[in-house]
Each structure stands twice: as C-alpha cells, then as structure tokens.
Amino acid sequence: MDFKLITTDPSGARAGVITTDHGAIETPIFMPVGTVGSVKAVTQEQLRSDINAQIILGNTYHLYLRPGMDVLRKAGGLHRFNGWERPILTDSGGYQVFSLAANRKIKEEGVVFQSHIDGSRHLFTPENVMDIQRNIGADIIMAFDECPPYPSEYAYAKKSMELTHRWLDRCIRRLAETDPVYGHAQTLFPIVQGSTYKDLRRASAEAIASRNCAGNAIGGLSVGEPENEMYEMCGIVTEILPAEKPRYLMGVGTPWNILNNIELGIDMFDCVMPTRNGRNGMLFTWDGVVNIKNKKWADDFSPIDAQTPCFASQNYTRAYLRHLFVAGEFLALTLASIHNLAFYLDLVKTARKEILAGTYGEWKRRMVPQLQTRL
C-alpha cells in the first residue's frame, strides 16, 4: 500500500491517494460497511456505478462466523467470494466481540466469547485474528484491539489501552511471520485507544506512531460520548500521528461529523449510519436531513435529492420512496441505502475538491449547518 499526501488545506484538511493492489482510493474517503460480505440491500454493481464506492468494509467477526474460514479460503478470499474487485478493509473483530458477542472474557491471551448466532464458543487472539484476516484477504487489515465502552473509568481505560498496545506488537509479529494467502499485499493499521482521556489518547497516539505502520486508525470514539469530546480526542491524536500516513477514524459518523473530522486531518471514515438510518427512512441530502416517512412527502414529486449525482437519487421521487416505506416494500431499503451512500461518497468527493482548491475551511463552515437542517 502506498499513500501520497497531495495537499494540506490551510484549515488542516488533507487530500491524498492510497494505492493498493486492488486499485486507488482518493482521500478523504467514506467506506460503505459490508458487514457479512454485502453492503445491506445494495448490489455490488450499484456500489460501483450508482454509488461510486472506492473501497468497502468487511467485518472479521461476522465473516469468521459466516460463511466461515473454510468457505472463504476455498472461494479465494472475500474479493472473489462477493465479486468486489476494488479495495476492501476488514476490521479486527475487536469492536464486535465487545458489542455483539455474549459472555466474553478478556485475558492477556485474547478474548473468549460466544457467538451471537448459535452460542458456540470461540477465542480471538491477536495471532488468530491476523490469520483470519489473511484468509479473508482484505487490502487493509486492522490490529486486534479492545474497544472500551463510554464512559470508562480512567484506570480501566489505561489498562485496556496498554493491553491494546501489547496486542498490537503480537499482531505485527504474526504478520511478519506469515504471507498473504492470495498474492496481493495486506497492510496493517494499528488503532489508537484511550477513551476520552487526553493524556491516554496522547500516550496511545505516540505508542501507535512509534510502530511506524503504513497507516493508522483511531478507535473507541463515536461510542456514545458527546460530539465535542470526539473532536477534542481526534484533534489531540492527529497532532501526533505522522502526517505522511493515512489516518482512519473508525465508525464515524454523521455528514457533519465527517466534515469536522476531515478538518482535523482525518482521511478515512466508515459508518453504518447511511445504510442503517436509510433503512429506517432517514435520508441525508445536501439540503439537510429528511424523514421520508413523514406525511409531508406524500405528494412531493421532486427527486429524492437532485444534487446527489446518482440515478436513484435523481430519478425516483420523494413521494414514491415514502410510499414504498409506508407499504413496507423492500425497494424502500434499497433506494434509501443507495441514495445515502451516494450522498456520503459525493460529500467526501466534494470535500476533496474544496481541499485541493484551498477553500475547505470556509466551505465546511457553510455546509455544516445546512447538512444539519431538518427538512
């Protein structure tokens, strides 16, 4: 993997290009979440041509449980399995083990947990999570970390962070001892933790930076803390993480969260919000947020969003999409998901243009209140 930082705007926002063996990614970028090997309710063709996704996510925890390593290995990896030939990033399973699995027990060795599907017992260690991600075959893979809840006591947050750092060294070692399974390169991103404690975030950012990996991530944010704390932590960390490496803020967020964090020097984002909220009828547009189930859209025959360059957004009306939601039609989920993802991709693409023009800060200050408007 290669990262070329093209420019840093006066505001601090960055534009760059990540190159992987499965193609290039223009940053800042938003990565749709394809939990179990599919971005929910969206086909891979729609991701390519309607949404213009450059990279998607897979979740190690989910893929490990279903379809399982045997099938993914036989398929030739996730790219071949789901037919997505552009870059893929997998998380490490850390977050899901803590948010989904039952009866988890954290030890120095790793985490013992029960599957949320059938209650079966499993062990995730830094080593086997690297092996699993080798078998999935993503271009960018994540270190195994503990993601402490919000709020966390200082003592727990510190202990957890230190465990995450020790696990990181085991991940790095394991990767050094093993080769990619499918020929293409796989790049590890370590994860900064430290909850909402400034000194821990600083310490973690320094520890992570010292490992000199090709890219770095910030985890443990957008887990319930106030937005201001998220921005404060992110700002502290991006001051320390090396400028010449891409920075990935995990699990964030709303359109305005993304624009504010881009200004803090973040290059990569992922979030289930455009798809999950879309499936509940919440649409993000350039003019603000739409609850499409609202009666007011029943006879609004204007496009879902004329400004988002996407066939679905421009060629289906708000009245039609509302009708599909009210009638409980599957197509509602698909159209809302496509629109929201296309909007998110257009948001970061437009942000990139403003960065390249050196006008990001002013543009962002104008956009944030507009994006937050309730229509």
Added chain:
Amino acid sequence: MDFKLITTDPSGARAGVITTDHGAIETPIFMPVGTVGSVKAVTQEQLRSDINAQIILGNTYHLYLRPGMDVLRKAGGLHRFNGWERPILTDSGGYQVFSLAANRKIKEEGVVFQSHIDGSRHLFTPENVMDIQRNIGADIIMAFDECPPYPSEYAYAKKSMELTHRWLDRCIRRLAETDPVYGHAQTLFPIVQGSTYKDLRRASAEAIASRNCAGNAIGGLSVGEPENEMYEMCGIVTEILPAEKPRYLMGVGTPWNILNNIELGIDMFDCVMPTRNGRNGMLFTWDGVVNIKNKKWADDFSPIDAQTPCFASQNYTRAYLRHLFVAGEFLALTLASIHNLAFYLDLVKTARKEILAGTYGEWKRRMVPQLQTRL
C-alpha cells in the same frame, strides 16, 4: 393496443407482438408482478437492463389502498409515479378482494370489503374499478370479476360466472363513457371464469368472445386445482377465444406450467412465483430447481445460473447467494428475485424462438422434465 399474430407453431404455440402507447411486447411474455408499484426487492433499472422485462403488473386493490388515488392522480399515473416507462397491466382488484380483504360481501352492485391494512370499509363496483384503473393509467386493464375458490359447487360457480359476465358489460359501458386520464390508450381485457366445469368454461369463453374486446383473459385457474384440470380448462377456453386476439392466463405459474400453456395457445402470463419463491431461496434454472439454502451449495463457486443471460445470474456464485440467505442479508432477496425473473423472461424468449422456428412441441417435451429436476 394492437396485436399482430406472427405465427402459430404446429404444436399450437403462438408468437406475436402487442403494441401499446408505451411500447411493444413480444409474445409469449411473462409479466413480473409489481403489486404496490414496485416489483419486490428489484429496482426499475434492474427490471429494464438485467431482467429485460417488457411489461409489469400493478395490483388495483393494493394501489387503491396505498398510495391511493389522490397521490397517483397527482403523480400523473403509475408510470410517472414509479418511473417505469414501458407497458403496465393492472388487474381489477377482484382476485385480491376475495383473497386478502376481510368481511367481504358480494352483491349485484359490487363488493363491500374491509382493507387488510386498517380495516376501513370500501366498495368496489365494475364502474369504480374502471375509474380507479383510469387513474392508475395502465395500458391494459382488467374487467372486474369474481374469482370463485377451488373447489366450488357447480351452482355457485355458475352463479358467480354469470355475475362476472353482467359486471363485464358494466365495465365496458363505463369505459365507453370515460376517457383515459393521461392521454395514452387503455385496453380492457375481459376474464373467462367457470371454475373447473367444462360446460361453464365453454359458456364463459363464448360469452367473453362475443364482447369482441381487443384481448381476453382466463381467470380462476392456478387456485389449488390439479395441474391437469388447469390444462384441460385452458385448452377448452383457447379453442373458443378468437385466435387474432392475445390470450392472458392469469396467475400462472411454474416454468413448466408456462411452457405447457403456451402450447395451448396462451400468449401472456403473470405470477408471483419467481419473486415470492425466490425470496424463500427457490431458484428456477435451465437445469432445474435449486433450493439455494441447501448445505450442498455452501462451497459451490459456480455461477447461480450460467445459462440465463443476466449479470446477477452469471456473476454471483451459488455459494455466495447461499451465504446471503443463511446470514439473512437483504441482498439475497434481490439477487434471487433478479435471477428468477431473468430466467422467466429468458424462458418465454427462448420459447418464442422455438415457435418462430416451428420446433416448439419437440423442444417443450425435452424441456419440461429438465426444468422440473430437483438439483
């Protein structure tokens, strides 16, 4: 509407072209069912380009309840509302009133029923069902009929058939008194009834033929009767219905039902089977029927169906589709629906080629057992 019968194969199978103000339909044709204004889990672009649907159905009963006439009228009709610019056919609501609505009461005037959604009371008459279909704006509209259940007593079937004939005359009168709402022509198809009684089917076919409408339909079949009875009734009716008009067998059926009925002189079909069964993991292919949830497909990395000319069928594997079903992913519903519909459209397209070549009978005898194979 115009129908040109191009050829009748030695077997009795027919190839033709129906021309409507929204374009041409090559017969024999299968029409995907878009109940509430969307073919479930499929976008209009997928219908056009992946599935090659030439005409889709809308259900008057469903569209009348949701989104309702006010919205459809303001939208400019169903074509503008759902963005489907090719031909549309609407049923008359008769079948749904009898299969879905609660507390229905049949009178000479029409049917009083309660909505299955909110229990509200409504009255369908031949006259207002014509008005409703005017407002929906389909190219082909259906007469309001009573669809008796299977089995029905002879006396009931006869009484019901006679009511359907009287209602037909009221439909014809109402249409003569009213104009299309959106400028394009709307063509009425009356419906032959008569349950599984040969003399009633003959009498009904003669009564329907005598009205000299531009196309004719056969209803009340595929409602639980043995397949042989369906074919027998269909054969009796098609001997009487005029050859120069298209014949539509409503609600049928499996791929082999379609091939057998084409041989009996049927030109048009619709059925929820490819979408509904698809959503349950039942796939129709040129080699037979696949239960894609079956464990045996878990590591079968061959295409869903290499023979069906459809991107989804050829570019996603059986293993991947099975995984999506097992994991409960929405994409499973979409891919299975697209594949099954593309297969049904390919089936009738291939049938048409065989008819034009004069080889339909032999081809059909070879195909039917193959299509019925359980893979």
